[in-house]
Every structure is written in structure tokens, then in C-alpha cells.
Amino acid sequence: MASQSGGLPVHQAIARMLLANDVHTVFGLMGDANMFMIDYFIRECGGTFVAAAHEAGAATMALGFAASSGRIGVCSVTHGPAMVNTITAMAHGVKASLPMVVICGDTDTEDRYHTQNIAQREFAIAAGAGFEQLRSPRTVAEDVATAIRRAVAERRPIALNVPLEFDWRDADGFEPVKVKFPEARALVSSSDDIDNAVGIIAAAKRPIVVAGRGATSAEARNSILKLAERIEAPLATTLKGKDLFQGEAFNLGIFGTVSSPAAVDAIVESDCILAFGSSLNTKTVSAGSFLKGKRSIQVNLEPAEIAKNFRADVGLVGDPAQVADLIVHWLDEAEIPPSGFRSEELRDRLAQPEPLNPMDNGDGTVDYMRSLVELDRILPANRLIVTDVGRFMLKVWTTVHVDHPSAFVSTSDFGSIGLGMSHAIGAAFGAPDRPAVLFCGDGGFMHGGLAEFNTAVRHNADVIVVVCNDGCYGAEQVKFHYKNMDFGTIRFDWPDFVSTAVALGGEGVRVQSEADWSIAEQAIRARTKPLLIDVRFNPTRLPLF
Structure with a gap:
């Protein structure tokens, strides 16, 4: 459909700029300020749109894509609360030095009292991200190119603000521009x-x-x-x-x-x-x-x-x-x-190998280090490893291996739990020939993984989620331990993760004894959907750090 004046509308020009710069996958949520661009990107540009359950997940998926692919991640959200929901991901992306463009719709400039109106620039700047304003329908190519160039050159998220009133206006004289980057090959000579x-x-x-x-x-x-x-x-x-x-x-x-x-x-x-x-x-x-x-x-x-x-x-x-x-x-x-x-x-x-304890603790839980050694053995060899934040992650880093650093994604740069599931989905799209294996805590899964597990199901992402389930927030349990305090206030009776994963459209198995590992291994080999492995640990028998 043409613009009101018969030319190419701004929302279509933005989609074509993404295509011209080899962006074929966009993560996001549709709203009134971005839905026409996304629709055109899918139908006319042949792009893939990964519809997240929440804008925080969408932006974090774009970061996971950037981390696993080495390319720029792109997220698209509508205005106001949708843009604000991306701030945690932007702050993480800044600290992780990951290139991402967040295409943010913005409220119609004339609608001063719109419910969703907010100063979006200030939120992006507060997170440490860069900010680019789409200045006019005539500058679409230049402004999108600038956002892409800055994201790559500065190695951080850039918010591209697109006023809603531009959507159907004519992008007068639009020609797509491919951003070119010089190869950096500096050599120290005699000095x-x-x-x-x-x-x-x-x-x-x-x-x-x-x-x-x-x-x-x-x-x-x-x-x-x-x-x-x-x-x-x-x-x-x-x-x-x-x-x-x-x-x-x-x-x-x-x-x-x-x-x-x-x-x-x-x-x-x-x-x-x-x-x-x-x-x-x-x-x-x-x-x-x-x-x-x-x-x-x-x-x-x-x-x-x-x-x-x-x-x-x-x-x-x-x-x-x-x-x-x-x-x-x-x-x-x-x-x-x-x-x-x-x-x-x-x-x-x-x-000299470190000594290991027996697998079974005798209380319906398994030994943590023995479990990581077993997972290192039975997980697919060509895996991506993504780690959420929590006490569990430190030994995962040293025990579960990958075949190259590019197959490892840590979400610890900002110290926020709950970013792992979205990172894993994005990483699976960034490296589609590899299964993405997420290690997360039970608290981290409830914090962010639960919302997006179904996103992995809907988009048929090859994701295996290992929930290190100690029934509490482990890092806080450690601090209570050091103070000789009762940590009952940070223990939780979570829902059954296996049945929850199945209800969300995936598959699930539980490991709480040595005999269960053969079931988990078979589930990994036979999986046809996102798989959750609920591994039960005793919080008092995990390494403190």
C-alpha cells in the first residue's frame, strides 16, 4: 500500500533499510506505532519476526542473537510502556558491549496528553544506550543507517525513535543505503x-x-x-x-x-x-x-x-x-x-581431577557437581551454552564446555536474573545450526523464563532449559548462611516446572536421582520441542560460591 501521497511510506522504507543491511530477523512486540513496519517486513521483505511475550524479552532476544551470531540484533517495540520495558535489556547490552538497534515507535508529537506519552530519549540515555531520532520522512535512510553504524561502532544498543505520525507519510526520495564498516587490522610496528x-x-x-x-x-x-x-x-x-x-x-x-x-x-x-x-x-x-x-x-x-x-x-x-x-x-x-x-x-x-561426591544425596536431590559433569557428557556436542544469573552459574562456567567461545553466552554483565531464557531464544536464531542450552535457577526461570518459554515453543526454537532447582534464591541463601540467619524467607514452593513446560507446549523431565539421568539423556536425543530439565538440588549442599 502506498503512502497518502502515492510514494513509499516511512514504515516500508524502514523495513527496506533493514533488509538492505542484511537484517532478516527482528524480535519484538507489535503495537500501533510499529505494527505496519513489522507486517511489511514479514510479507514483502521475507523477514522473520519473533513475537515475544514481553518487550523485555524481545530486546533481550535481540542481544542473544547478537552474542551468538556476531551480527547486529534488532528489536522493534511500540511507544511508551513498551519502550520502557526494554530498559533492563539496554542496560545489559551496554555493559556486555553488544550491538543492538531498538526501533521504538513514539507517540504522535501533537498528542501531548496521550496516555502512553513519555520522554523516551531520557530512558535510553539513563540506561547508557545511544539515541537517534528519525528526524523526518525524507531522512529515513540516513537516520536508520546512522543507528546501525553507531550500534556496531560503539558496541552498544541504540534506540531509534520513530514518531507515529511519520508512519504513512511519503519517504520522499528514499533509496536504501547499506552501511559499510572498515576492516580493523592495526599492526604494532617497531616502537x-x-x-x-x-x-x-x-x-x-x-x-x-x-x-x-x-x-x-x-x-x-x-x-x-x-x-x-x-x-x-x-x-x-x-x-x-x-x-x-x-x-x-x-x-x-x-x-x-x-x-x-x-x-x-x-x-x-x-x-x-x-x-x-x-x-x-x-x-x-x-x-x-x-x-x-x-x-x-x-x-x-x-x-x-x-x-x-x-x-x-x-x-x-x-x-x-x-x-x-x-x-x-x-x-x-x-x-x-x-x-x-x-x-x-x-x-x-x-x-589432577577434583574429587566428586556420590550422585544421590538420599533426600530426593542430586549432587550439583556430579550433575554438571553428567550434563557436560549428555548434552549435544555442538551446543550453545547460555547462563542466567545465580549461584549455580559459576561451576557451570568451569564444568560445562563449548567447542568455541562464540558458543558461550553469559547474561551476568548487568547482574540481573531472568534474562537467560530470552537470550537463549535469540541465540538459537543467531546460530540456527546449534541447540541453545540454557542453565538457569528456579528463581530466574520464574522471573523471566516462564514468560518466554512459550515463545520458544511458538517459534520452534531448538532450546533446552536446565533449571537448577534448589527451591530458593541461592545467592541470598549464601548471605543468610554467612550471617547464621534462617533463610526460610527466600525459599519458595514453586509450581511443578515439568508439567508447566508441557502446559506451555514444550516437553519436560525431572532429575532427582541417578537413575533419572538416563531418562534425561533420552529426552535430549528424542526432543521435538523446547525441552525443560528440572534438576533438583539441596540448597544446603551446593557450593557457596
């Missing part, structure tokens, strides 16, 4: 910084090489492996670089507050940290204690990440692969011997 870095590495007796999410490409991984082998340094990753070196010799696993005891010992012994593609945040360096008494070198393609959290002795702005190759070149030129830190004694320490 004092590279000389200092090589000097620090040459003097190190116990160096450790750490890789973050910014150094997870195949090229970067290979170059970092060569460097670590050249200097005989153990390997580690940040949380978001999880499992990049899985299966490699002298792999310490995650470097940070969740490091294994053997890894912590090696980190404490080390005298040099060489970090690639990491911002070295406070959790990675254990509030600075893991850098104390050590020389440090930070390599990152993003200049803003250098010294963002802790100041390294040397900061190198450059492509991680090329910088690693350059360091190896100069070490070879100077005939620097390896450190010798990769000893047989260290290898044996790292290979």
Missing part, C-alpha cells in the same frame, strides 16, 4: 612499546598467556598458541574467551575469580601476564590480586580497552594475531630462550 614488551617477556621466568573474546578468531588462536609454546607459557582465557584452548596442553582454563585451585596456584606463582583481546576487568584479575607483583602486557585492537580497568606495564594496540607473530619474530631474532614454566610437575597438577 618503544614493542621493544619493552619483548624485553619483559625475555626476562620472565613464569609467564602466562591469556586470551579474551577479542582474540578468539582462528588466526588469533593459532598465533597465540605459537607464542605460548615459544615461551613455554601456560594458557588461560577470560570468561568470555571460555574454552578457546580446551584440550591443549597446559591449559589453565578460566583466568579469574572462578579459576580452579590448580590454576590459581599457577597464577600466583607467575611473574608475567600477557593478555590478548581482554579488557582485564576486575573479575578477570581478581580485583587486582592476580596482577600483584607481576609485569603485564595488554594487547587489544580496541584502543579504549587498553588500561580501561587496570594499567598494564605495556599496552599494545593492534591485531592480536599479528602482534603475537611479531613478538615471536623478535624473540627469535634475539635468540631468547624459553621460560621453562611448562614443567611436568605443572602438567600433573593441572591434570
